Structure formats: structure tokens, C-alpha cells
Amino acid sequence: MFARFLMFLACLGFSATLLAQTGHPAKGSWSGNLQPASGQSARIRLLIDDNNGELSGKVNPGRNGIEMSKVELDSATWGLTIHATTPEGELVLTGTLSNLGSWSNRKYIGTFTQGSAKGNFEITLN
Amino acid sequence: MNTKIIAIAALGTAGMLASVQALAHHSFAAEFDADKKLEMTGVVTKVEWTNPHTYFFIEVEGKDGHEEWAFEMGSPNGLMRRGWTKDTLEIGTEVLVTGTQARDGSHKANAQAVIITEGCKRLFAGTSQRDFVEDENAKVEGCKP
Numbered sequence: 254m255f256a257r258f259l260m261f262l263a264c265l266g267f268s269a270t271l272l273a274q275t276g277h278p279a280k281g282s283w284s285g286n287l288q289p290a291s292g293q294s295a296r297i298r299l300l301i302d303d304n305n306g307e308l309s310g311k312v313n314p315g316r317n318g319i320e321m322s323k324v325e326l327d328s329a330t331w332g333l334t335i336h337a338t339t340p341e342g343e344l345v346l347t348g349t350l351s352n353l354g355s356w357s358n359r360k361y362i363g364t365f366t367q368g369s370a371k372g373n374f375e376i377t378l379n
Numbered sequence: 380m381n382t383k384i385i386a387i388a389a390l391g392t393a394g395m396l397a398s399v400q401a402l403a404h405h406s407f408a409a410e411f412d413a414d415k416k417l418e419m420t421g422v423v424t425k426v427e428w429t430n431p432h433t434y435f436f437i438e439v440e441g442k443d444g445h446e447e448w449a450f451e452m453g454s455p456n457g458l459m460r461r462g463w464t465k466d467t468l469e470i471g472t473e474v475l476v477t478g479t480q481a482r483d484g485s486h487k488a489n490a491q492a493v494i495i496t497e498g499c500k501r502l503f504a505g506t507s508q509r510d511f512v513e514d515e516n517a518k519v520e521g522c523k524p
Contacts (some may be wrong), residue, residue: 282424282470284438284445296445297437298424300470315422315471316497379424379436379447 275302278353279326279333279361282314285376287365299335299361299376312337312344326350333361342368348376407507411489415480420496420521421448423472428455428465433505435468435490437476450476450490453505461503461513473497475521479508496522 283299301310301324309326312335323336331350336343348363359378365371409414421437424447433452438445452458468474475494481487481519490504491511503513 284424284447298422298471311471313471314469315473318471 255376277306277308278331278350278359279308279324282379283361284379285361287367287372287374289370289372292370297374297376298304310335312339333363338341339367341370346374351364388494388501390436407489407509410481411508412482413479413508413510414506415482416474416477417480417488418477418521419448420475423468423470423474425470426468430438430454433458435493437474446486448486448488450488450493450504452490452493453507458502459504460518461505466495467502467514476504478504494519494522498522 265358279301279311279342280303281301283301285297286294286296287297298313299310299321300314300318301308301321308326310321310324311318312321313319319337319339321335324332325334326332331353333346333348333350335346338344346361346363346365348361351360351362352358356378359373361376361378363374365374380474419439420435421439424438425434425436427434431454433454433455434449434476436449438447440446453461461522463486473496476488476490478488478490481489489506489508491506491508492501492503492513494501499519501519
């Protein structure tokens, strides 16, 4: 009886930890900068959702948000590729998720093309 | 003997579980300075519906680029009584927030009212500042109707 009670208490204690272990690594709200090879950097925000492993999302969510046309994650390398059709041309972000254990400093870093522009980006999970 | 051990274990566990919420609960005056009033416009990047306080985060254009500010509001239950729903602040929504800054000068504040700039919808944030009056008739300024 006593052992069962202790197990119950232990389960209660662990339940809080378990609640924090949910979610796809790419899911969430991200903010960062696109830094073209020449010219000024531009702010970018991403909102990525996960539906049973199927990723979708918006670039710069809000009034003028743009639907992502393709979101692909390679779970072997954590490579994430995002496509979206923006007024400036097709935006393609090719990068890697890192620091996956962190809720406050998870990064998505890589290179981008947007129309004729090319450069690097660094985006952090909000 | 067994009863004693069980009681101590139960108390210890209850204490541990309660401590998470107790840490998050504090008085307004201990953390925020009522004289450090602020008003800023930004884009919502995150919302956390947690007890005892709900938080939302906005990105604003500061002097040195983009800054992230965290705003504390009332409890989820208190906000729902004021007309909030889980979809009121969607990621990417532009808001104008009034409130008071944290005493330590960090980018943290206690929100008094949140105005969704598109449509000028104003919602009170359930601030724990006791002398703040939620005046439903006060003019809504700084938004685009």
C-alpha cells in the first residue's frame, strides 16, 4: 500500500516535467534577420505549425502574412527548408535547427535566396 | 511510523508542486514601478496563458534595432471575464500597449490595456496595480480605425 502511494506521488511529481516535453522542434514563433550579401538586413518572423509531422506556416504572420508553400525537415540532420512566394520573389530559406534542447535560444541558421537577392539568416525561437 | 512517513512525503510533494506557482506570484509594487509609465507599439511574438499571470511578448523597433518586451497581465480566468479569448492575440498582431515598467529597468512590464491597432479594439489586461481604473469610456488613441 505504502509503495503504491509513493509511486503515485512520484507520478505526480514527474507529470509537470512530462508536460514540458511536447512539441515539434520547428513548431513555434521565430524572429530574426535576413542579411543579404549586399544591402541592409531585413527583419523576418516565422510561425510554424505541426500537424502530425506535416509542417506548415506563415512568413511575417499578421495582416500581410504570407503562407509558406513548402516546409521540409530532415530529421537526420535537422535541416529545414522553407519556401514562400513573396512580392520580392520566391523566398527559399535553407538552414539547420540547432540548440534543440533550449526553449529560449533555439536557432535556425542558414542561407536564403529571395528573387535575385542572396545571403545568410539567423532566426531564434521566441 | 508508516503514517508519519506518508504524511511527510505527501507534504513534501505538495510543497514542491505549489512552489512553482508561488514563485510566479508577487505583489505589483515589488516588481513594477507605477511611475515608469510606458506606451509602445509592437508585434506579438508569443503568448503564454499561465497561472497566476498571463504573459505576452512583443517585438518593437528600439534605438538599437529590434527589442523584445514581455508584458504581464492578469490570470487567464480574469482576462476571459474581460472579454479575452485564446485567439485575441494572434502571433503577428500589431498592438499598442500601455503599462508600467519593471523596477529593474529590464524589458518587462505590467500591462494595463492592450489595443489591437487594426480596428482599435481595446481590452483591459487585468493589471494588479490597485489604483488603476478600467475606464471603458476612455478614448482609444494611437490606433487605426
